[in-house]
Amino acid sequence: MLNNKLYICLFILVFNIINCQEKQKSNIVSNKKPHDKTIKIILEKQLKQGANHYIEEPGVEIPKKAFKLEELNVSMFLADSLLKSNGYKTPLQSDFNKNIKLKLKRIIDNNSDKRYLYVNFFDKCDRDFNYFPYNGVEYKGIYIDKNRKIISKFYYIPELIDYQKNYPKISKIENQISSHYTIDEESYTIELWKDLASRNDDYNLSKQRSFNQQLILSLNKYLFNDDPSQLAWLINNDEYFMESLVTTFGYTEDKKLLNWVMEKNYNQADDFIKNYVFVRNCQNKLEIRENILKYIEVNTNDKEYQYAKQLLNLSNRNDWKNFSDEEYYMILAYMANTFDPLSEKYSEVGMETHAKWTILGKEYHERKPEQWNQLIKEFRKNNYYGLPNLKHALKQAESYGDISLEVSQ
Incomplete structure (x- = not known):
């Protein structure tokens, strides 16, 4: 009986080893x-x-x-x-x-x-x-x-x-x-x-x-020979893949490709910001696609501001339920670093009915004092994430007081 059990165990062991080797051989040529x-x-x-x-x-x-x-x-x-x-x-x-x-x-x-x-x-x-x-x-x-x-x-x-x-x-x-x-x-x-x-x-x-x-x-030639002459043909003939390079895989270094994707998605700016700017990578960590935010910063004006507008619209905690509090603070910081200077610079950016907002101005207006202090504490702890506009945006936010800045009619 013992020998039979031993033979069975050996058989299973050998079978598993062979099966493992066969799997390893798959995709080997x-x-x-x-x-x-x-x-x-x-x-x-x-x-x-x-x-x-x-x-x-x-x-x-x-x-x-x-x-x-x-x-x-x-x-x-x-x-x-x-x-x-x-x-x-x-x-x-x-x-x-x-x-x-x-x-x-x-x-x-x-x-x-x-x-x-x-x-x-x-x-x-x-x-x-x-x-x-x-x-x-x-x-x-x-x-x-x-x-x-x-x-x-x-x-x-x-x-x-x-x-x-x-x-x-x-x-x-x-x-x-x-x-x-x-x-x-x-x-x-x-x-x-x-x-x-x-x-x-x-x-x-x-x-x-x-x-x-x-x-x-x-x-x-486009991907590995850095041949920009191929871009126009690819955009016209393999639109899905070329857009996926930016949206799915986060390749934003090619400015012409990025410009095309951003212009293509302008009328779906809310979905684009929500799905493709602040994402989780394959290590389940927050990934912020800074070149997209830079595009918004450079291309926003009083006539073209849909992307910037969505940064303000999507700045609430409930919009980022799948992210931790620490990750949300970081998302908020990057949004404000991009949006708040634009709201100061352009009259139409940040307008909601009869009030004009910055992202942090809205946060200061809506948060309780202890919540605002927690936000500042988190920003400071992370050295303001190395963002150049964040300290100024925080200072400007406190000018909002209990109500937003009224716009003269």
Whole structure:
């Protein structure tokens, strides 16, 4: 009996070790480029699977199956080949790592044998690897190739190269594939890649392939070659990602990109301030995007003040329930440092009905003396957070007394 238990324990131990090793091996591929034979095998597989599958009634598209790591490796190899043949300058590993950290908030571990990282646009803090292609609904993200020092979405081979021209023998396989089949009395239709190639609308495979190639080029040249000429095309053709660089990942160093995002969201200034200026990072710490506040400071005037107005509107404690008292004091300090000088400078900024406010003026008016003293104590304890306008704003706030400054009619 004892021996049997011992054997069982040993079996479980060995099984767990093997299972752990297998998990570690996932996302580990050879540094060698895919052999042409491998590309042909994967292309044949992808052609047989078809471009899209539909349920004939009512014509609903079926989500694509998970791809294999070998398919991702071929996709990234083709993307890398495209880049190298179109002037992409492969950055130094240190520069690539810095850009990934700055622009996508990911840390690259060069000692890790995992080659690829997945950046989830829906959840910047998610570190799970994804094996499903980008569809914009369930899966929206991009892959980082640490060794090749590029990024790209996953693409099927026909989405990147003219497979009919480059692999004519394999492409003939599609002539043998039936586009209709039945499973469990349900009828399905396969749209073959060659069908997409012959379409005359915007879904034409050749047009889509050209777009995919340009997207790979522009993204990598903009992010890693610091090529500003790519910005206009990217804004017009990958609006979601470019906006996400600022809103989701907090990349605000490119003034032209930041200006575009701020102008785009001007009519939703309240949501923008609430969601994208004072945020929690992936370490669950308060992150303040100071370049956005600087933009508000520079671009506010008596005609354009929606962003500044929302700093005042969202300065109450109840607006920041998910932050601690210490974090709220810091948020309030940064808001006042930006807003209060603007309220002094411009007649329309800070106006509410017949009263004109600063953020700290409103706080002084509404807080009890002991609450105001606690605010000052907190500011002093943190050396006024190193903010240049905060001491002056505190001094001006006390001129509000029991009522706000009345505006002459």
